[in-house]
Amino acid sequence: MRLVELEIALCNWADIQCGCGRSAEHLATELLRAAEGEPYGLVSALDGHAWSAPVLFPPAVAVASVCLAALSGDIPAQARVEFLDLLLWLVSGDGTDFGSAAEGLDLPLLCQQRAREGLWLLYDEVASGRSVEAAGSAFEILSVVESDRERLHKVRDHAGDLLPWHCQNGLCDEEPEPS
Template identity: 45%
Template sequence: MTNKMKIVELEIAGHDWKSLRCGCGRSAAHLAGDLLTLARAQSHSDVDRVALDDHVMVPPGLLVEPALPVVSVALAALADETSPKARFTFLKTLLVLAGGGEGQTFELDRQGRDLPVECAAAAQSGIWLLYREVFSGPTMGAASYAYEILTLIDDDEERLDRVRIAAGARLSEDLR
């Protein structure tokens, strides 16, 4: 094992994926490999081979059990050495999960869980990684997604406004 992807590997290994019910109906054990593949992806085609949507949420956008550990893995990917395309994909996924999707499945309701709130709280633990991404992310898309996530999880409106102004052209026009 090389030093690359060490943080992501450690985070993936810290979750009991096989005990989680995946959005595809199987155990989420296969997600560990998919997430590592995504984190290691170097090209658009490598990234495109990994689809998370039907695994962390089900139509019409309801979060399922693996969503919470995927938030932690996405944050680990931001702290690790991931390619620009992989970072963008992790940020895009994190935006949906931190925003709570369209809610959660009935099964989670019956368990008394509030997965959208849990995902937002987990994303909040990576707040400074997201601020770093706004200012040093590899693309405008990555910086913009990071800023959008921050608007969901950071209650400090004054800081968000200062960051928006300071980031300027690093953010997409609709966020400036």
């Protein structure tokens, strides 16, 4: 069993209220399909379920965990980009749905904390040379969650052409606002 399958299986999706109003059980299928490389936009597929700009919904933290698990494995290149893009949306969220906020949850902060658990996966993506697009998304996630700005800047400087132009030139790694 791959780690992404294990992470999906460990979550009790039926107990999580989806942004669409149903249980989040159907998200497990979407995430697994994406990890297997089925071609479709994962970010769009989860819009209204885990996130809807700029608000995150209750499945967001579990989805962030699945993103990291997927990135730890050997998944198709396009799936890797889609999981990185989805994780970027989750760590960049500005708000929490009303129900979760009433429970005292800060979903963007929880997603950022979860992404910090996978810092080395993200640094590996930047340094791997697999894809400039994937490296850029990973670097943008790091720019949100990495507290060691000196390390982030050194990685940017050393990565060079492995990163897209806007990341090479520091346009995506300004100091984040405190959360």
